[in-house]
Amino acid sequence: MKRKGTNFERELLDELWNRGFAAIRVAGSGAMSYPSPDIVASNGKKILAFEVKMRRNLPLYLKKDDLEELLVFSKIFGAEAYFAVKIAYKSWRFFRADKLESLKIDNENFEKGLELGEVLGIYEQRRLTDT
Amino acid sequence: MKRKGTNFERELLDELWNRGFAAIRVAGSGAMSYPSPDIVASNGKKILAFEVKMRRNLPLYLKKDDLEELLVFSKIFGAEAYFAVKIAYKSWRFFRADKLESLKIDNENFEKGLELGEVLGIYEQRRLTDT
Numbered sequence: 001m002k003r004k005g006t007n008f009e010r011e012l013l014d015e016l017w018n019r020g021f022a023a024i025r026v027a028g029s030g031a032m033s034y035p036s037p038d039i040v041a042s043n044g045k046k047i048l049a050f051e052v053k054m055r056r057n058l059p060l061y062l063k064k065d066d067l068e069e070l071l072v073f074s075k076i077f078g079a080e081a082y083f084a085v086k087i088a089y090k091s092w093r094f095f096r097a098d099k100l101e102s103l104k105i106d107n108e109n110f111e112k113g114l115e116l117g118e119v120l121g122i123y124e125q126r127r128l129t130d131t
Numbered sequence: 132m133k134r135k136g137t138n139f140e141r142e143l144l145d146e147l148w149n150r151g152f153a154a155i156r157v158a159g160s161g162a163m164s165y166p167s168p169d170i171v172a173s174n175g176k177k178i179l180a181f182e183v184k185m186r187r188n189l190p191l192y193l194k195k196d197d198l199e200e201l202l203v204f205s206k207i208f209g210a211e212a213y214f215a216v217k218i219a220y221k222s223w224r225f226f227r228a229d230k231l232e233s234l235k236i237d238n239e240n241f242e243k244g245l246e247l248g249e250v251l252g253i254y255e256q257r258r259l260t261d262t
Contacts, residue, residue, distance in 0.1 A: 013165070014227040022165075022208035024168075025159070026157070026158060027156040027159075028156070029157070034148055035153075036155050038160070039204070042178070042207075042208045042209050043208075043209070044208065045209070047209075068209050073153050076173075076174060076175065077174075078174070078178075079174050105178075123160045125219075131193060
Protein backbone atom coordinates (compact mmCIF):
# COMPACT_ATOMS: atom_id res chain seq x y z
CA MET A 1 0.00 0.00 0.00
CA LYS A 2 3.12 2.23 0.03
CA ARG A 3 2.83 3.27 -3.62
CA LYS A 4 -0.88 3.95 -3.41
CA GLY A 5 -0.35 5.84 -0.19
CA THR A 6 1.99 8.24 -1.92
CA ASN A 7 -0.57 8.76 -4.69
CA PHE A 8 -3.22 9.71 -2.18
CA GLU A 9 -0.82 12.07 -0.46
CA ARG A 10 -0.24 13.73 -3.83
CA GLU A 11 -3.99 14.03 -4.30
CA LEU A 12 -4.20 15.89 -0.99
CA LEU A 13 -1.22 18.08 -1.94
CA ASP A 14 -2.93 19.00 -5.22
CA GLU A 15 -6.10 19.98 -3.40
CA LEU A 16 -4.17 22.14 -0.95
CA TRP A 17 -2.28 23.97 -3.71
CA ASN A 18 -5.54 24.41 -5.65
CA ARG A 19 -7.06 26.10 -2.65
CA GLY A 20 -4.25 28.57 -2.13
CA PHE A 21 -2.06 26.70 0.33
CA ALA A 22 1.64 25.96 -0.09
CA ALA A 23 1.96 22.30 0.89
CA ILE A 24 4.89 19.92 1.22
CA ARG A 25 5.38 16.23 1.95
CA VAL A 26 7.78 15.51 4.78
CA ALA A 27 10.83 13.37 3.94
CA GLY A 28 11.17 10.08 5.81
CA SER A 29 8.70 11.09 8.46
CA GLY A 30 8.58 7.52 9.69
CA ALA A 31 12.35 7.10 9.98
CA MET A 32 13.09 10.50 11.52
CA SER A 33 14.23 10.87 15.06
CA TYR A 34 12.06 13.95 15.47
CA PRO A 35 8.29 14.05 15.62
CA SER A 36 6.94 14.92 12.21
CA PRO A 37 3.69 14.74 10.28
CA ASP A 38 3.25 13.58 6.67
CA ILE A 39 2.18 16.89 5.18
CA VAL A 40 2.59 20.50 6.26
CA ALA A 41 0.67 23.35 4.61
CA SER A 42 0.13 27.06 5.11
CA ASN A 43 -1.44 30.00 3.36
CA GLY A 44 0.31 32.49 5.60
CA LYS A 45 -2.65 32.65 7.96
CA LYS A 46 -3.59 29.07 8.69
CA ILE A 47 -0.84 26.52 9.32
CA LEU A 48 -1.77 22.85 9.10
CA ALA A 49 -0.05 19.56 9.90
CA PHE A 50 -1.52 16.31 8.60
CA GLU A 51 -0.88 12.72 9.53
CA VAL A 52 -2.27 10.74 6.61
CA LYS A 53 -3.96 7.36 7.08
CA MET A 54 -5.28 5.25 4.24
CA ARG A 55 -7.24 2.06 4.58
CA ARG A 56 -9.39 -0.19 2.47
CA ASN A 57 -12.03 -0.48 5.15
CA LEU A 58 -13.19 0.86 8.46
CA PRO A 59 -12.69 0.67 11.36
CA LEU A 60 -9.32 2.36 11.51
CA TYR A 61 -7.39 2.31 14.76
CA LEU A 62 -5.19 5.37 15.18
CA LYS A 63 -2.02 4.87 17.19
CA LYS A 64 -1.47 6.77 20.39
CA ASP A 65 2.20 7.32 19.44
CA ASP A 66 1.19 8.92 16.14
CA LEU A 67 -1.25 11.16 17.98
CA GLU A 68 1.33 12.30 20.52
CA GLU A 69 4.01 12.87 17.88
CA LEU A 70 1.59 14.91 15.81
CA LEU A 71 0.58 17.01 18.79
CA VAL A 72 4.19 17.65 19.90
CA PHE A 73 5.26 18.70 16.41
CA SER A 74 2.24 20.92 15.89
CA LYS A 75 2.56 22.65 19.23
CA ILE A 76 6.16 23.71 18.51
CA PHE A 77 5.52 24.51 14.85
CA GLY A 78 2.37 26.45 15.61
CA ALA A 79 0.14 24.30 13.40
CA GLU A 80 -3.37 22.93 13.71
CA ALA A 81 -3.01 19.14 13.74
CA TYR A 82 -5.24 16.75 11.81
CA PHE A 83 -5.48 13.10 10.94
CA ALA A 84 -6.34 12.99 7.24
CA VAL A 85 -8.21 9.76 6.61
CA LYS A 86 -8.75 8.21 3.19
CA ILE A 87 -10.93 5.11 2.99
CA ALA A 88 -11.29 3.41 -0.39
CA TYR A 89 -14.22 4.77 -2.41
CA LYS A 90 -14.99 7.45 0.18
CA SER A 91 -13.92 11.08 0.21
CA TRP A 92 -11.29 12.36 2.63
CA ARG A 93 -12.28 13.12 6.20
CA PHE A 94 -10.27 15.12 8.69
CA PHE A 95 -10.06 14.74 12.44
CA ARG A 96 -8.58 17.40 14.63
CA ALA A 97 -5.92 15.70 16.74
CA ASP A 98 -6.45 17.80 19.86
CA LYS A 99 -10.19 17.12 19.84
CA LEU A 100 -10.14 13.44 19.04
CA GLU A 101 -12.91 11.60 20.84
CA SER A 102 -11.63 8.12 20.12
CA LEU A 103 -8.64 6.40 18.51
CA LYS A 104 -11.09 4.13 16.74
CA ILE A 105 -12.61 5.57 13.59
CA ASP A 106 -15.66 3.48 12.74
CA ASN A 107 -18.44 4.14 10.24
CA GLU A 108 -20.32 6.34 12.63
CA ASN A 109 -17.57 8.75 13.64
CA PHE A 110 -15.97 8.71 10.18
CA GLU A 111 -19.06 10.54 8.93
CA LYS A 112 -18.58 13.14 11.66
CA GLY A 113 -15.13 14.00 10.32
CA LEU A 114 -14.57 17.35 8.66
CA GLU A 115 -14.31 17.89 4.94
CA LEU A 116 -11.25 19.66 3.56
CA GLY A 117 -13.14 22.90 2.97
CA GLU A 118 -14.04 23.04 6.64
CA VAL A 119 -10.43 22.41 7.68
CA LEU A 120 -9.21 25.20 5.44
CA GLY A 121 -11.75 27.61 6.80
CA ILE A 122 -13.74 27.71 3.62
CA TYR A 123 -17.14 26.91 4.91
CA GLU A 124 -19.46 25.89 2.13
CA GLN A 125 -22.59 25.97 4.18
CA ARG A 126 -25.86 26.25 2.42
CA ARG A 127 -28.54 27.85 4.48
CA LEU A 128 -31.77 25.98 4.12
CA THR A 129 -34.36 28.71 4.09
CA ASP A 130 -37.90 27.75 4.96
CA THR A 131 -40.31 28.29 2.13
CA MET B 132 27.70 14.60 -2.89
CA LYS B 133 24.09 13.43 -2.41
CA ARG B 134 24.84 11.40 0.72
CA LYS B 135 26.93 14.10 2.31
CA GLY B 136 24.31 16.68 1.41
CA THR B 137 21.72 14.79 3.42
CA ASN B 138 24.12 14.64 6.37
CA PHE B 139 24.55 18.39 6.33
CA GLU B 140 20.80 18.87 6.10
CA ARG B 141 20.47 16.70 9.21
CA GLU B 142 23.06 18.84 10.96
CA LEU B 143 20.94 21.90 10.23
CA LEU B 144 17.79 20.09 11.36
CA ASP B 145 19.50 19.17 14.66
CA GLU B 146 20.50 22.78 15.23
CA LEU B 147 16.98 24.00 14.56
CA TRP B 148 15.41 21.49 16.95
CA ASN B 149 18.05 22.32 19.59
CA ARG B 150 17.06 25.96 19.36
CA GLY B 151 13.36 25.39 19.83
CA PHE B 152 12.20 25.10 16.25
CA ALA B 153 10.20 22.22 14.77
CA ALA B 154 11.96 21.48 11.49
CA ILE B 155 11.29 19.07 8.64
CA ARG B 156 13.03 18.03 5.44
CA VAL B 157 10.87 18.26 2.34
CA ALA B 158 10.35 15.03 0.36
CA GLY B 159 11.58 15.01 -3.24
CA SER B 160 11.83 18.77 -3.40
CA GLY B 161 13.77 18.50 -6.63
CA ALA B 162 11.28 16.20 -8.35
CA MET B 163 8.11 17.95 -7.22
CA SER B 164 5.88 19.82 -9.57
CA TYR B 165 5.33 22.51 -6.94
CA PRO B 166 7.86 25.03 -5.72
CA SER B 167 9.39 23.77 -2.51
CA PRO B 168 12.41 24.43 -0.32
CA ASP B 169 14.64 21.79 1.28
CA ILE B 170 13.80 22.53 4.91
CA VAL B 171 10.88 24.24 6.61
CA ALA B 172 10.98 25.24 10.29
CA SER B 173 8.85 27.17 12.75
CA ASN B 174 8.67 27.93 16.44
CA GLY B 175 5.13 29.23 16.17
CA LYS B 176 6.34 32.79 15.78
CA LYS B 177 9.01 32.71 13.12
CA ILE B 178 8.48 30.55 10.03
CA LEU B 179 11.52 29.76 7.91
CA ALA B 180 12.12 28.13 4.53
CA PHE B 181 15.64 27.06 3.57
CA GLU B 182 17.15 26.10 0.25
CA VAL B 183 20.34 24.27 1.17
CA LYS B 184 23.50 24.53 -0.93
CA MET B 185 26.70 22.67 -0.17
CA ARG B 186 29.97 23.07 -1.96
CA ARG B 187 33.59 22.19 -1.48
CA ASN B 188 34.75 25.65 -2.52
CA LEU B 189 33.60 29.13 -3.29
CA PRO B 190 32.43 30.79 -5.43
CA LEU B 191 28.93 29.34 -5.45
CA TYR B 192 26.55 30.39 -8.19
CA LEU B 193 22.93 30.33 -7.05
CA LYS B 194 20.34 29.55 -9.71
CA LYS B 195 17.71 32.09 -10.60
CA ASP B 196 15.11 29.29 -10.83
CA ASP B 197 15.91 28.16 -7.29
CA LEU B 198 15.59 31.73 -6.07
CA GLU B 199 12.22 32.26 -7.74
CA GLU B 200 10.86 28.92 -6.55
CA LEU B 201 11.95 29.68 -3.00
CA LEU B 202 10.35 33.11 -3.10
CA VAL B 203 7.06 31.82 -4.54
CA PHE B 204 6.79 29.06 -1.95
CA SER B 205 7.68 31.34 0.92
CA LYS B 206 5.26 34.05 -0.09
CA ILE B 207 2.30 31.64 -0.07
CA PHE B 208 3.46 29.74 3.02
CA GLY B 209 4.20 32.90 4.93
CA ALA B 210 7.85 32.05 5.56
CA GLU B 211 11.09 34.01 5.58
CA ALA B 212 13.20 32.55 2.78
CA TYR B 213 16.92 31.80 3.07
CA PHE B 214 19.67 30.13 1.15
CA ALA B 215 21.56 28.04 3.71
CA VAL B 216 25.12 27.68 2.45
CA LYS B 217 27.61 25.10 3.71
CA ILE B 218 31.15 25.32 2.39
CA ALA B 219 33.60 22.62 3.46
CA TYR B 220 35.47 23.51 6.66
CA LYS B 221 33.45 26.69 7.16
CA SER B 222 30.40 27.25 9.33
CA TRP B 223 26.95 27.71 7.82
CA ARG B 224 26.00 31.10 6.42
CA PHE B 225 22.50 32.24 5.57
CA PHE B 226 21.35 34.62 2.87
CA ARG B 227 17.91 36.11 2.87
CA ALA B 228 16.41 35.34 -0.55
CA ASP B 229 14.44 38.55 -0.89
CA LYS B 230 17.49 40.67 -0.12
CA LEU B 231 20.05 38.84 -2.20
CA GLU B 232 22.56 41.23 -3.70
CA SER B 233 24.08 38.76 -6.11
CA LEU B 234 23.60 35.17 -7.29
CA LYS B 235 27.34 34.72 -6.94
CA ILE B 236 28.55 33.95 -3.45
CA ASP B 237 32.27 34.58 -3.34
CA ASN B 238 34.65 34.80 -0.38
CA GLU B 239 33.78 38.40 0.26
CA ASN B 240 30.00 38.19 0.41
CA PHE B 241 30.05 34.74 2.04
CA GLU B 242 31.46 36.41 5.12
CA LYS B 243 28.61 38.92 5.06
CA GLY B 244 26.10 36.07 5.37
CA LEU B 245 24.11 35.68 8.58
CA GLU B 246 24.82 33.10 11.23
CA LEU B 247 22.03 30.79 12.32
CA GLY B 248 21.50 32.65 15.59
CA GLU B 249 20.82 35.84 13.66
CA VAL B 250 18.35 34.09 11.37
CA LEU B 251 16.47 32.66 14.34
CA GLY B 252 16.33 36.02 16.02
CA ILE B 253 18.60 34.96 18.82
CA TYR B 254 21.20 37.66 18.69
CA GLU B 255 24.25 36.61 20.57
CA GLN B 256 25.90 39.98 20.49
CA ARG B 257 28.55 40.68 23.01
CA ARG B 258 28.94 44.32 23.79
CA LEU B 259 32.58 45.21 23.88
CA THR B 260 32.80 47.66 26.71
CA ASP B 261 35.75 49.99 26.71
CA THR B 262 37.94 49.53 29.70
